[in-house]
Amino acid sequence: MSTVGDPGTVPVLKEEPPVTAQARRFWSARRIPAALVALVLLGATGLLLYDVAAVRAGHGAMAWRRELADALATRPLDNAWVLTGAVLAVLLGAWLLVLAFTPGLRAVLPMRREHADVRAGLDREAAALALRDRAMEVSGVQSVRVRMGRRKVRVRALSHFRELDEVRADVESVVATGIDQLGLARPPTPNVRVARPPRKG
Numbered sequence: 590m591s592t593v594g595d596p597g598t599v600p601v602l603k604e605e606p607p608v609t610a611q612a613r614r615f616w617s618a619r620r621i622p623a624a625l626v627a628l629v630l631l632g633a634t635g636l637l638l639y640d641v642a643a644v645r646a647g648h649g650a651m652a653w654r655r656e657l658a659d660a661l662a663t664r665p666l667d668n669a670w671v672l673t674g675a676v677l678a679v680l681l682g683a684w685l686l687v688l689a690f691t692p693g694l695r696a697v698l699p700m701r702r703e704h705a706d707v708r709a710g711l712d713r714e715a716a717a718l719a720l721r722d723r724a725m726e727v728s729g730v731q732s733v734r735v736r737m738g739r740r741k742v743r744v745r746a747l748s749h750f751r752e753l754d755e756v757r758a759d760v761e762s763v764v765a766t767g768i769d770q771l772g773l774a775r776p777p778t779p780n781v782r783v784a785r786p787p788r789k790g
Contacts, residue, residue, distance in 0.1 A: 617693030626685070698739065699774045709772075713737040716771055720744070723767040727759045731786055742768065742777045747786045757783040 640651050664671055697710040717737035724733040724744060729751035736743040744764055748756040764779045 619688055619693060622685070622688055695739070698737075700772045701774050711771060711773065716773075717742075719771065720764055720767045723763045724760050727756060727763055729756045730760065730783075733760075738777060739775070740777050742779045744779060744781045746781070746783045748783050749786055753783050753785070757781055 640654055644650050694710075696713050698713060698716060700709040700711055702708060714737070717735040720737070720742065721733045721735045724730060724735070724746060727746075729748045731747045731749045733747075734745045742764065744760060746756070746760055760783060761779060761781045764781060768776050768779060
């Protein structure tokens with residue numbers, strides 16, 4: 590808050606607009622992929638450490654390690670099994686990199702941040718349901734289907750009376766107002782289509 594006014598007058602408090610922070614997408618914890626990678630690494634590391642300790646204690650190396658060492662030493666690089674293993678390793682690595690560098694949680698839409706220490710998100714299905722309820726209030730609309738995306742909102746309505754252009758204009762206006770009232774950080778663009786219901790028989 591700040592005070593404004595001439596000297597000698599009673600100061601008047603003036604509300605300053607809230608500081609808006611940049612709204613970013615929510616990141617997924619991805620517990621299942623992390624747990625699977627951790628279990629695989631733990632099992633492989635434990636098995637290798639056990640074999641190394643056994644060799645240090647005077648026992649022979651496990652058969653799998655001897656066979657693996659012989660195969661790596663004698664098998665050519667253009668072998669089908671070597672190429673298959675390399676392709677699988679590259680695909681697995683690319684998948685893990687995608688999981689590491691993408692936010693995930695596509696079902697949660699970030700909302701505008703009025704305060705720097707407060708974050709809020711809106712579920713896509715809840716947002717689509719809210720817009721559907723608004724579109725159903727338009728006169729002449731019989732049914733509505735809404736698909737909520739991060740950049741576009743696809744609205745498909747069926748109108749059983751009134752001119753289609755009039756119904757489409759009303760639905761577009763209602764949907765645009767509804768999107769603005771959702772308070773999303775990146776309001777999606779509405780795409781509205783209105784048609785007649787199919788004739789029976």
